Amino acid sequence: MENIPTTRRRRIRTWIPGSEPTQLKELRNALPSSPLIDLSSNDYLGLSRHPHLAYAAQQAISSEGVGAGGSRLVTGSRPIHLKLEESLANWLGREHALIFPSGFQANLAAVMALANRKTTVITDRLIHHSLLVGVRASGAKLQRYAHNNLLDLESLLKKQQKNLSRESPLVITESLFSMEGTSPPLLQMSKLCEKYGARLLVDEAHALGVMGPQGRGLCYGIDGPIAIISGTFGKAFGSGGAFLSCDKKLNDELLQHSGAFRYTTALAPPLTAAAYAALNLIQKNPQWGIQLKDKSKQWRIELTKAGWDTPAGDGPILSIIIGEDQKTLNLQSQLEESGLLCVAIRPPTVPEGTARLRVTLHKDLPEEAMKKLINTLGDR
Numbered sequence: 001m002e003n004i005p006t007t008r009r010r011r012i013r014t015w016i017p018g019s020e021p022t023q024l025k026e027l028r029n030a031l032p033s034s035p036l037i038d039l040s041s042n043d044y045l046g047l048s049r050h051p052h053l054a055y056a057a058q059q060a061i062s063s064e065g066v067g068a069g070g071s072r073l074v075t076g077s078r079p080i081h082l083k084l085e086e087s088l089a090n091w092l093g094r095e096h097a098l099i100f101p102s103g104f105q106a107n108l109a110a111v112m113a114l115a116n117r118k119t120t121v122i123t124d125r126l127i128h129h130s131l132l133v134g135v136r137a138s139g140a141k142l143q144r145y146a147h148n149n150l151l152d153l154e155s156l157l158k159k160q161q162k163n164l165s166r167e168s169p170l171v172i173t174e175s176l177f178s179m180e181g182t183s184p185p186l187l188q189m190s191k192l193c194e195k196y197g198a199r200l201l202v203d204e205a206h207a208l209g210v211m212g213p214q215g216r217g218l219c220y221g222i223d224g225p226i227a228i229i230s231g232t233f234g235k236a237f238g239s240g241g242a243f244l245s246c247d248k249k250l251n252d253e254l255l256q257h258s259g260a261f262r263y264t265t266a267l268a269p270p271l272t273a274a275a276y277a278a279l280n281l282i283q284k285n286p287q288w289g290i291q292l293k294d295k296s297k298q299w300r301i302e303l304t305k306a307g308w309d310t311p312a313g314d315g316p317i318l319s320i321i322i323g324e325d326q327k328t329l330n331l332q333s334q335l336e337e338s339g340l341l342c343v344a345i346r347p348p349t350v351p352e353g354t355a356r357l358r359v360t361l362h363k364d365l366p367e368e369a370m371k372k373l374i375n376t377l378g379d380r
Ligand SMILES: Cc1ncc(COP(=O)(O)O)c(C=O)c1O
Pocket: 102, 103, 104, 105, 107, 128, 130, 174, 178, 203, 205, 206, 232, 233, 234, 241, 242
């Protein structure tokens, strides 16, 4: 069995923090500093600009290089990859974690590890595109249930029970839906999967770091049929890259057989180091998730008071459904004039006729942001 070798490259100081080359300084001065308040990025905890992350990334560049220079199984692994994998697995209470260069790739790898032509994959109708690409690539049969509807899911699982020639079904969901802001009842869902002998793959991309106990995600504490959890460092972790967390057997299988893991350059050391710094910060600040949840509640209340439908869910993604594409784009422009960056999300990213303003809340939003949003949207 192949193990991950780690290499420590010769220490080359390419950039001493504080002495950036003049071209970089000029470039930085040429960039307009955005006067807009961010209500659209997934940087929920504002960690992408946190000094601890910046410092960790700089140190990693100095000691390990900008890029990994190879795949994990050849020359790309560094001690920081292994440290991050071990810490993530401990934090999530799972046996292992394996880092991927992106969440898209991790999802592709996860589905391909759990499904093949003999599998029926049953997914929520609104899962992320990367998961659907994985289902297609696996050759599995795809069935979809209405968004977060466990009755619909159960009726599909029941039908599968009669089909003895097929492997145990795979159910796929997100724990916090990126465009809806909603979450499925994961505990009930996992019990349902247990009842019908199905395995569960949960994409925690938007929940990790901000939702669940101490930000450990909405799967935390639920075991049983959850075969793989997928997470990304590109959102609350303020960095880039992603990981899959599962038991040792599946982890070994991914390591040995996943093309999306083996045949790609390892996650760049500065991004890995920044993700590790983010994990440490999240662990030391369990109040962040609670504060964000309180803020999310407050914003939902204020929007409701202004006559808007209460955005679904209880996390930091507030989906304000407008309907028509042009109307949504007009509102985006008006919000921009008021100093808010709130990008219109339109089909095909969301279903036809449900164009929306997807408001994402961040830990350090200025007080005036909510008033500005409500004043600009006007009463409904
Ligand atoms: C639910 C979900 N899963 C996976 C991904 C992909 O993650 P990454 O940006 O790390 O490729 C995204 C990001 O768009 C996402 O929203």
